[in-house]
Amino acid sequence: MKGRTIVLDHLGDAEAAALMVDGQLEDLLVDAEDLPRVGTIYRAVADRPVKGQGGMFLRTPDGAAFLRQVKGLAPGQQLLVQVSGHAEDGKAIPVTQKLLFKSRYAIVTPDAPGLNISRSVKDEAERDRLLEIAHDAMGEAPHGLILRSSCAEADADEIAEDIGAMLTLAATVLEDEGTGPETLAEGDGPHVMAWREWTAKAEVVTDTGGFETRGVLDAIGGLSQDRVGLSGGAFMYVEPTRALVAVDVNTGGDASLAAGIKANMACARLLPRALRLRGLGGQITLDLAPMPKKDRRPFETALRAAFKSDDVDTALVGWTPLGHYELQRKRVRIPLSEVIS
Incomplete structure (x- = not known):
């Protein structure tokens, strides 16, 4: 199916929106039930500083929040903050004072x-x-x-x-x-975000059951697997752990001298989509296929180009002494595994 299609539906009870491009799932937004949406604005109250972490815990209507700032703040002070990402399990809501x-x-x-x-x-x-x-x-x-x-x-x-x-x-x-902790503005849900962010011309489907009839559910089912196929028979595993997201790139059956660089370049092209659809962020470590050091620069160029069009802030950190490549990606989406588990 050629062209762009935006499908507005639900995953279970959660509001969701899917962007299909030429029959392939390109992006997916799912509401985080019982969690504050990114963009929500609070009147919060400063609770206690954590100088070792360079921040302050705040009280909000949705529980504890963490602001990476201590200077000029005192316990009991009221301030306006905006949710900047999804909190990991057991951690405070990340917020910022830079309202948008x-x-x-x-x-x-x-x-x-x-x-x-x-x-x-x-x-x-x-x-x-x-x-x-x-x-x-x-x-x-x-x-x-x-x-x-x-x-x-x-x-x-x-x-x-x-x-x-x-x-x-x-x-x-x-x-x-x-006065006191209060929600002053709710963040946008998936349907409004789809209208806000997916602005290119597209067919919009709002019928109940659209995820099933337009192939979205089948595509989501495939995302439950860690393995992602790459061109030329190569593949990569995208595996989230508590500490980081590990990406392991393999050449498959290709035994040519250029197998490593070909697999790694294919990883660079597909990695933003693989992370975006799974809602993954935080620290990301790439265990790439073996390739000469002279090929590192072309790989970085391809990776930078791929993330340039991605709407989630991602910092390309660089190479480790062991030859892994590291990225830091903002946690602005709930992991898909938490939605469909």
């Missing part, structure tokens, strides 16, 4: 003034048009604004309406005068 009010076209940034346009919008005339829209819509608002790549060729009224909605939400949150 994010929608399909606009991101309002209270702590970063200025008007900015996505660098992927190259046409100068289009950039000028978007700046005009931004200036008119922002008025005298003191906040910063980022216009996303989805603004390119979009209707001016729709962009202005989006900016206005985010300004209204920002004002409601920032002008809050309440």
Whole structure:
């Protein structure tokens, strides 16, 4: 099946959204039941500092949160924070004080003034048009604004309406005068996130049972396996542990001199999708197939290019003394294994 299809449905009782591209599952968003959504904003209360970890535990309506900041904070102080990722089992909710009010076209940034346009919008005339829209819509608002790549060729009224909605939400949150821990804004669920993030032209399926009729359930079933097939008969295992995600690359039956670099390059191309669909983040260690050191640079270039289009922040850390390659990936999604177990 050619083309892009967005399927909005549920996995069990959990809201979920799937992006199918040419019949293949390209992305999957699943709601984290009983867990705060990424993007949720709290009025929190500082509890106790943990100087050894360079942070502060906070009290929120959803339990303990952890903020990586101690300077200027005192126990009992109230502050606004936003959920920045999913907490590991038994750990505090990760939060940040850098609030973002994010929608399909606009991101309002209270702590970063200025008007900015996505660098992927190259046409100068289009950039000028978007700046005009931004200036008119922002008025005298003191906040910063980022216009996303989805603004390119979009209707001016729709962009202005989006900016206005985010300004209204920002004002409601920032002008809050309440006391004690409270949820001030809920993070977006999978269906809204699909509208917000998957902006390229696509067929949208909202019928109940769409996951079954469009092949999403079959694709999800395949994700329960750790083994991922690569081109040329090679394969890799993507195995999450409590400490890290281990990726083991194997050449399969290829015994040629270039087998190692071919398998590793195939891993570089498919790794972002494999991690994204499984909802995996944190420390990631690649145990690559044997290859000469001269081939490391092309591998890094391929890996960097592959992650460039991925929407989850991933830092390419580098090589270890044992020849493994390490990455650090933000935990912004719940592991799929916790949803379908």
